[in-house]
Amino acid sequence: MTKIFDAHCDVLYKMWLNNNISFKDSGDVLHVNYENLVFAGSKVQCFAIYIPESVRFDDRFNVALEMVDIFYERVIEVNPMMKLVLEKTDIVNLKEEEIGAILTIEGCDAIGHDLVKLKTLNRLGVRSVGLTWNFANAVADGCREKRNGGLSNFGREVVQINNDLKMWTDVSHLSERSFWDTMELAKFPIASHSNVYSLFQHPRNLKDAQIKAMIEKKGIIGITFVPYFLNENVQNTHIKDILNHIDYICALGGEKNIGFGSDFDGIDDTVNGLENYRGYKLLIDELQKHYSDEQISKFCYQNFVDNFPN
Ligand SMILES: [Zn+2]
Numbered sequence: 001m002t003k004i005f006d007a008h009c010d011v012l013y014k015m016w017l018n019n020n021i022s023f024k025d026s027g028d029v030l031h032v033n034y035e036n037l038v039f040a041g042s043k044v045q046c047f048a049i050y051i052p053e054s055v056r057f058d059d060r061f062n063v064a065l066e067m068v069d070i071f072y073e074r075v076i077e078v079n080p081m082m083k084l085v086l087e088k089t090d091i092v093n094l095k096e097e098e099i100g101a102i103l104t105i106e107g108c109d110a111i112g113h114d115l116v117k118l119k120t121l122n123r124l125g126v127r128s129v130g131l132t133w134n135f136a137n138a139v140a141d142g143c144r145e146k147r148n149g150g151l152s153n154f155g156r157e158v159v160q161i162n163n164d165l166k167m168w169t170d171v172s173h174l175s176e177r178s179f180w181d182t183m184e185l186a187k188f189p190i191a192s193h194s195n196v197y198s199l200f201q202h203p204r205n206l207k208d209a210q211i212k213a214m215i216e217k218k219g220i221i222g223i224t225f226v227p228y229f230l231n232e233n234v235q236n237t238h239i240k241d242i243l244n245h246i247d248y249i250c251a252l253g254g255e256k257n258i259g260f261g262s263d264f265d266g267i268d269d270t271v272n273g274l275e276n277y278r279g280y281k282l283l284i285d286e287l288q289k290h291y292s293d294e295q296i297s298k299f300c301y302q303n304f305v306d307n308f309p310n
Pocket residue numbers: 106173193263266
């Protein structure tokens with residue numbers, strides 16, 4: 001079975017909203033649950049800490065800690081085959097049946113202006129740091145912030161700490177200026193869930209120059225299954241549309257820079273055939289019509305693993 005590394009899902013957020021959801025066998029409530037991961041051949045799944053805008057600023061770090069708690073208590077500890085990943089050797093050493101779990105954060109709102117909070121999250125297991133969600137925070141402007149500002153001085157310190165602690169700096173959701181400021185400083189940039197702007201002009205997608213910059217810095221772009229980022233016909237998106245975005249990045253020379261970041265459980269609408277994590281099987285079937293096994297293994301797994309900094 002083709003191994004899968006998925007760089008972004010919002011399961012922790014859904015489980016935070018509802019205490020009763022079981023990660024093991026949630027039925028249709030979760031796109032990503034243990035049974036679905038096993039069914040489709042997951043090898044590593046990233047779990048994002050995402051704090052909704054509705055949470056008061058002063059409460060955001062606490063909510064981040066609550067999601068860390070959910071990650072350990074309700075994902076890892078009760079599912080013996082789910083294994084915490086802190087460094088690359090943890091991935092390499094996963095046994096046949098085991099699935100690696102990486103803790104990530106989507107947006108630095110939770111740390112406020114406090115680098116200790118960032119370092120604390122790293123000590124708790126976070127290995128990838130998204131600088132913003134859609135709007136501005138103390139670190140940078142997000143892609144929906146109209147002034148299109150870049151990294152603050154504090155944001156520069158955050159990227160430096162990501163470098164020092166060997167964490168990914170995630171550029172998905174950044175404004176264009178924040179993207180370029182970040183690319184100057186980040187040693188380990190990724191875009192965990194973003195598509196190609198030239199194919200569909202959405203502020204969450206990456207323009208050609210940005211894709212080329214990612215290729216130059218050996219960053220990975222997680223192609224995402226968000227219907228809104230694939231084409232204008234949101235109600236009618238197909239796996240073929242995802243392949244178009246892959247083809248495009250390949251044509252720019254990015255075969256070693258393609259991965260997947262589904263955004264499962266962060267989306268309500270889904271691509272036809274990708275209604276939940278099980279759909280990866282259909283995606284891989286479709287990839288097999290167009291790409292070699294070696295290329296598919298790179299896209300689905302190896303590129304992100306090779307790039308894991310720690
Ligand atoms: Zn997102």
